[in-house]
Amino acid sequence: MIRALLRALRRPGPAVGFAMVLLWVACALFAGWLAPYDPLKSQVPLQFPLDRAPDGGHFWLGTDLLGRDILSRLIHGARTVVLWASLAAASAYAVGIAGGLAAGFYRGPVDRVLSFFANTVLSFPVLVLYILIIVTIGASGLNIVLAVTFASAPAIFRIVRALAIDIASRDFVAAAITQGENALRIMVVDILPNASAPLIVDACLRLGYIAITIGTLGFLGLGLPPPTPDWGGMVNEGRGMAMVFPHLVVFPCIAISSLMLGLSLLADGLNEAARAGSRA
Numbered sequence: 001m002i003r004a005l006l007r008a009l010r011r012p013g014p015a016v017g018f019a020m021v022l023l024w025v026a027c028a029l030f031a032g033w034l035a036p037y038d039p040l041k042s043q044v045p046l047q048f049p050l051d052r053a054p055d056g057g058h059f060w061l062g063t064d065l066l067g068r069d070i071l072s073r074l075i076h077g078a079r080t081v082v083l084w085a086s087l088a089a090a091s092a093y094a095v096g097i098a099g100g101l102a103a104g105f106y107r108g109p110v111d112r113v114l115s116f117f118a119n120t121v122l123s124f125p126v127l128v129l130y131i132l133i134i135v136t137i138g139a140s141g142l143n144i145v146l147a148v149t150f151a152s153a154p155a156i157f158r159i160v161r162a163l164a165i166d167i168a169s170r171d172f173v174a175a176a177i178t179q180g181e182n183a184l185r186i187m188v189v190d191i192l193p194n195a196s197a198p199l200i201v202d203a204c205l206r207l208g209y210i211a212i213t214i215g216t217l218g219f220l221g222l223g224l225p226p227p228t229p230d231w232g233g234m235v236n237e238g239r240g241m242a243m244v245f246p247h248l249v250v251f252p253c254i255a256i257s258s259l260m261l262g263l264s265l266l267a268d269g270l271n272e273a274a275r276a277g278s279r280a
Contacts, residue, residue: 014269020262096156104164118154
């Protein structure tokens with residue numbers, strides 16, 4: 001997959017997407033050094049972008065209703081989004097891959113039971129399902145991970161199941177079964193690596209969807225509890241005065257959109273590179 005990434009980065013679209021994702025990952029990793037101010041400390045309320053700060057510096061993106069520096073909150077908000085979106089995606093994929101491999105390899109009753117459960121969950125609107133789960137168990141980072149896992153794992157399960165059924169019918173898997181290889185080893189060593197390319201592409205897109213979900217939950221007041229920097233929560237806090245102070249909502253929206261756009265461009269590039277590699 002490293003080769004596919006290198007091939008993808010030769011094109012301008014995926015390269016730009018990779019740079020955008022890398023920017024937010026760097027903000028998440030080095031937020032403490034990059035943020036010019038404490039994201040939780042009040043400075044001067046409702047300052048416009050480039051207004052001068054009391055310490056002689058500038059509020060490059062302005063301040064919010066409570067006087068907190070928007071740039072600092074965006075940088076620290078990247079840590080929130082990248083951390084919890086990555087944990088939620090990893091948890092959802094762990095559950096979805098485990099179930100999909102089992103269903104695709106064993107088939108029969110195992111497949112029917114797991115598929116019934118997955119289809120039942122998928123029959124609910126995703127956003128409504130998120131809201132119901134968060135309202136029921138409360139808003140916190142761990143609960144967001146649980147909600148995303150419960151709502152996203154069935155879709156991942158269906159992808160993995162279809163790939164596993166196809167790969168399990170190939171000769172090298174039949175040879176492994178004939179040699180008496182352990183079923184778990186066959187699924188993990190023989191089937192999963194051959195299904196990795198489409199799963200990595202899907203993971204890039206799904207990570208963006210999860211980031212948007214976290215932002216949506218924050219906008220609805222169901223995200224991480226305040227005063228945690230949260231892009232969706234920043235939009236929610238500033239929407240009442242957006243007509244007078246548009247920067248309160250514009251910059252958080254740009255942050256969410258740019259991360260999603262970067263992941264989408266990167267996923268498209270990886271998909272094209274993987275197809276080119278398979279044709280070669």
